[in-house]
Amino acid sequence: MFTIFQNYLQSKASFTSEQLEMINAVSVIKKLRKNQYLLQEGDVWRYNAFVCQGCLRTYSIDEKGLEHVLNFAVENWWIGDRESLLNGTPSRFNIDAIEDSIVLLITKENFDMLTSKLPQLNDLVNLILQRSFVASQNRINSNISHTAEEKYKAFIEKYGPISLRLPQHMIASYLGITPETLSRVRKQLKK
Amino acid sequence: MFTIFQNYLQSKASFTSEQLEMINAVSVIKKLRKNQYLLQEGDVWRYNAFVCQGCLRTYSIDEKGLEHVLNFAVENWWIGDRESLLNGTPSRFNIDAIEDSIVLLITKENFDMLTSKLPQLNDLVNLILQRSFVASQNRINSNISHTAEEKYKAFIEKYGPISLRLPQHMIASYLGITPETLSRVRKQLKK
DNA sequence: CTTATTAATTGATCTATGTCAATGGCTGGT
DNA sequence: ACCAGCCATTGACATAGATCAATTAATAAG
Numbered sequence: 442m443f444t445i446f447q448n449y450l451q452s453k454a455s456f457t458s459e460q461l462e463m464i465n466a467v468s469v470i471k472k473l474r475k476n477q478y479l480l481q482e483g484d485v486w487r488y489n490a491f492v493c494q495g496c497l498r499t500y501s502i503d504e505k506g507l508e509h510v511l512n513f514a515v516e517n518w519w520i521g522d523r524e525s526l527l528n529g530t531p532s533r534f535n536i537d538a539i540e541d542s543i544v545l546l547i548t549k550e551n552f553d554m555l556t557s558k559l560p561q562l563n564d565l566v567n568l569i570l571q572r573s574f575v576a577s578q579n580r581i582n583s584n585i586s587h588t589a590e591e592k593y594k595a596f597i598e599k600y601g602p603i604s605l606r607l608p609q610h611m612i613a614s615y616l617g618i619t620p621e622t623l624s625r626v627r628k629q630l631k632k
Numbered sequence: 633m634f635t636i637f638q639n640y641l642q643s644k645a646s647f648t649s650e651q652l653e654m655i656n657a658v659s660v661i662k663k664l665r666k667n668q669y670l671l672q673e674g675d676v677w678r679y680n681a682f683v684c685q686g687c688l689r690t691y692s693i694d695e696k697g698l699e700h701v702l703n704f705a706v707e708n709w710w711i712g713d714r715e716s717l718l719n720g721t722p723s724r725f726n727i728d729a730i731e732d733s734i735v736l737l738i739t740k741e742n743f744d745m746l747t748s749k750l751p752q753l754n755d756l757v758n759l760i761l762q763r764s765f766v767a768s769q770n771r772i773n774s775n776i777s778h779t780a781e782e783k784y785k786a787f788i789e790k791y792g793p794i795s796l797r798l799p800q801h802m803i804a805s806y807l808g809i810t811p812e813t814l815s816r817v818r819k820q821l822k823k
Numbered sequence: 824c825t826t827a828t829t830a831a832t833t834g835a836t837c838t839a840t841g842t843c844a845a846t847g848g849c850t851g852g853t
Numbered sequence: 854a855c856c857a858g859c860c861a862t863t864g865a866c867a868t869a870g871a872t873c874a875a876t877t878a879a880t881a882a883g
Contacts, residue, residue, distance in 0.1 A: 501773055509777045511769060524766040570761055575715040577768040578702060582692055584775040585808030586700045589840070609861065617776030622840055624862055780870070801830065813870055815832055 442470050445493040446545050449517050454561040463558070467551035473497075473538040479520070480536040486525040488546040489566075492518050495542020496606055499534050500614070510615040513539075515603055519569060520544070539607065589618045590626045633661050636684040637736050640708050645752040654749070658742035664688075664729040670711070671727040677716035679737040680757075683709050686733020687797055690725050691805070701806040704730075706794055710760060711735070730798065780809045781817050 443465050450456055450464070470493075473479060479497060480486050492514050499512040499520065511534065514520035525532040526549060547555070556563040583595055593616060597604050604612065613623035634656050641647055641655070661684070664670060670688060671677050683705050690703040690711065702725065705711035716723040717740060738746070747754040774786055784807060788795050795803065804814035 501777065503777050507777075509773060511773055511776075523762060524769070527762055527766065567758060567761075570758075570765060571714060571718050574761060574765045574768060575718065577765060577772065578715070580772055581768065581775065582700060582702055584772065585702075585806070586692065586694050586698075615776070619841055620861070621842080621863085625840090628862080799830070810871060811831070812833085812872080816870090819832080 442493050442543055443468055443545070445516070446491055449491070450562075450565075453565050456559070456561070460559055464547075464555060464562075467547050467555065469546045471544050471546055473542045473544065475538055475541050478535060478537045479544065480522060480532055480534065482533060482535050483531045484525075485529060486522040486532050487549050488521060488526070489549070489552045490519065490521045490547075491545045492516055492520055493543040493545055495544075496539040496603075497536055497542055497544070498539055498611060499536050501534050508614055509617075510611050513600075513603070513607060513611075513615070515606070539611070584617065589616065589622055590629065592616045592618075593623065593626050594630070633684050633734055634659055634736070636707070637682055640682070641753075641756075644756050647750070647752065651750055655738075655746060655753075658738050658746065660737045662735050662737055664733045664735065666729055666732050669726060669728045670735065671713060671723055671725065673724060673726050674722045675716075676720060677713040677723050678740050679712060679717070680740070680743045681710065681712045681738075682736045683707055683711055684734040684736055686735075687730040687794075688727055688733055688735070689730055689802060690727050692725050699805055700808070701802050704791075704794070704798060704802075704806070706797070730802070775808065780807065780813055781820065783807045783809075784814065784817050785821070 446464075446468065447461055450461070456464075471479070473495070479490070482502065494516055496513065496515045497520055498510050498514075499522070500508045500510045502508055512520070520536060522532045522534050522536070524530065525534075556566060583592055587595065593612075596612065596616060600607075609623055609627075610620040613620045616623070618626075637659065638652055638656075641652070647655075662670070664686070670681070671690075673693065685707055687704065687706045688711055689701050689705075690713070691699045691701045693699055703711070711727060713723045713725050713727070715721065716725075747757060774783055778786065784803075787803065787807060791798075800814055800818075801811040804811045807814070809817075
């Protein structure tokens with residue numbers, strides 16, 4: 442399963458086999474059944490996590506008990522709670538598997554060791570962070586500017602085939618609308 | 633005016649006077665009158681920018697000509713369009729001054745040179761990026777989870793005294809609500 | 824100072840979206 | 854294969870927030 446991560450790394454930068462071995466040595470594979478938690482609210486998140494296979498979601502639960510999906514992640518995406526990782530604070534989010542999944546975990550300490558020894562990994566991680574921030578800002582812009590229908594169309598546009606793997610009530614939650622509204626938007630768009 | 637930036641840097645990390653001089657050498661001070669643009673949609677953003685004094689906003693303009701405020705920035709904050717900077721693409725945003733302001737600009741090339749020579753600056757910038765991402769994610773969570781009133785209260789909580797310097801229609805825009813709705817929310821909260 | 828703009832408030836509607844409830848279709852577990 | 858429990862859909866209705874319009878308050882310009 443490390444092969445998938447290795448292929449990903451090689452596609453983004455150049456690593457010698459010794460360097461890959463160093464990464465492999467601190468990587469832990471974790472298999473998750475559908476619905477299984479990777480992180481639960483209140484726990485501290487201590488890893489950098491890469492999705493080798495499957496699909497997961499990050500979500501919060503509000504005072505009324507409603508779930509709000511913050512992010513999805515599929516193969517070749519990173520997932521986790523940066524706030525908890527950065528500050529060592531208990532997470533306000535949950536992460537669970539939408540499909541049976543396989544993730545690769547590297548603890549913060551090991552990851553910091555790797556980035557300090559491998560500049561190309563450091564650059565890669567930094568680039569991903571920058572892109573994540575940009576994506577995040579664009580989502581905010583969409584949130585404050587668009588109607589339910591516009592947000593849904595933009596979502597389908599952005600997620601493409603991945604959107605077919607996500608239950609609609611989770612997409613609705615991600616967009617900040619109810620499942621009923623999403624259902625009506627979809628009906629409208631079919632015409 | 634460089635002194636302000638210098639104080640900021642020293643408060644976040646340690647720099648020798650030679651290092652500070654190196655930073656000073658590539659810093660450009662730009663004064664902005666109220667309402668003056670720092671960046672206009674369609675232009676490419678090529679700097680890292682630090683606000684020494686004043687207050688600015690980043691916003692987009694939608695198809696209907698409506699403005700949507702993405703961010704505010706005051707003294708000791710960074711501002712810019714990371715997407716345009718990272719990809720070299722024309723910006724979809726505008727940045728202008730809400731008050732007479734002074735910003736310090738360092739071109740991307742010079743900034744990259746600085747971060748490669750000064751690891752502590754690189755770490756600082758990386759930390760800010762991580763925090764920005766976290767803040768951004770939290771704002772998305774707020775957007776999809778809360779009512780107008782809850783979002784406004786959270787905004788006041790987060791921005792504190794700075795919120796008094798911002799016109800209400802811009803706060804409304806930032807929150808994704810109309811000025812009329814914000815006015816009513818405020819009236820409600822006074823009771 | 825005076826006037827011209829722009830911003831904030833308020834009232835009267837309108838509308839997109841939420842809420843509640845019922846139905847039928849899938850899906851996963853036994 | 855069967856049942857139980859989600860999930861998507863649909864309808865009827867409620868409501869937060871938008872829109873439009875008018876008034877007042879605050880700022881800026883001459």
